[in-house]
Amino acid sequence: MRTIRFGFLLALATVPACGSAVMKHEAMAPASEAGVLADFHAGDVARRAGSPAQRGGADGGDAPVADVRKRVYVGEFTVLAAQRDTAIARFMTEAERVGGYVESRTDGVVVVRVPAERFQAIVAMVPALGRVLSESVRTQDVTSEWIDLDVRIRNAEVARERLLALLERATEMKDILAIEEQLRRVTTEIEQMKGQFKALEAQIAYSRITIDFQGQAPPPVRRATGSRFEWVNAIGIEPALRRF
């Protein structure tokens, strides 16, 4: 009978995201476990509802899930620069100046990450690097994904706590082995989800800007004698440098 009860609790403890399943098992649970299950279920439902007040109840008063929208900004450009290496160096320097970093550079394709609050400033300076041949700026709202991951992690952590509690109470080797197996599985899931969450947070905090720099060596400057109009021949870089 004890083994059956542990097996039953084990099954419940490892399905934190399945609210309807918990409801069914709770109805069938022996009276002695009803309190534990009720707490477990209440916490799970509250977290799934996602309201800050409800979330605080079962988890010890954690911060609200998301007070603001979570967005990922991505910019992609193709820039024609007369001096490609100089333009690339300027871009990377500017990204680092605002607290960003160079994620990769392959030939003329440079990918940088910049703090999200500086994304617009860096995008605005792209035309200064050369002639912009193509431009794509996208915003992805990842609020629901962020909340979902956060809730799943918290639920899994609660499940792990329940399993640990069950483990302390278990006396038979069969139960202990089964609980430990479930603990390993839940722990692995938590680590994976935390990794995903960390990656998502990084995407939100640091926007990605990719520029494909295309170099074009400017042809030699010809003598300014081509125009029929003298005033046009009189203007330009060469007169401004030599007759200034």
Next chain:
Amino acid sequence: MQRFTITAVLAVVVSGCFASSYRAPDQFVELESTRAGAKFVASDDARLWIRRFTPEADGTLAFWREHVRLHFTTERGYTLISERDVKIDGAPGVEFTFEATVDGVLQRYALFLTTESRLVRDRVVTAEFVGTPETFAAHEAAVRTALRVE
């Protein structure tokens, strides 16, 4: 005698108009200012040259815009970086940005172009801003402010 005096005063006023119409951008000094134009230079050698021309033929701003773009890109080998409609001191104009390597050094060149209505023939007013990409970037905002570019 009175007519001569009035004419002389008008000539002085008119000749001084151009010189006083544009002030030196921040961090620039005025090298020269005449009725035909004005030259300003920054300590890092970025240059601003404002000139007024009477073309050999009548032409609209649209005509000069096309001609200048073609001339610089096909005859002189400049790379056109950008081109946009602007207002220069309230008058319709165009702003070009080119790049070209001169004497082995990459230069960035902004040309602000507008026209002035005249009884006989419209005049062309140019403002040329030249510098290396670094000096250009350092001063372009001040130059636009001084030229009252919108």
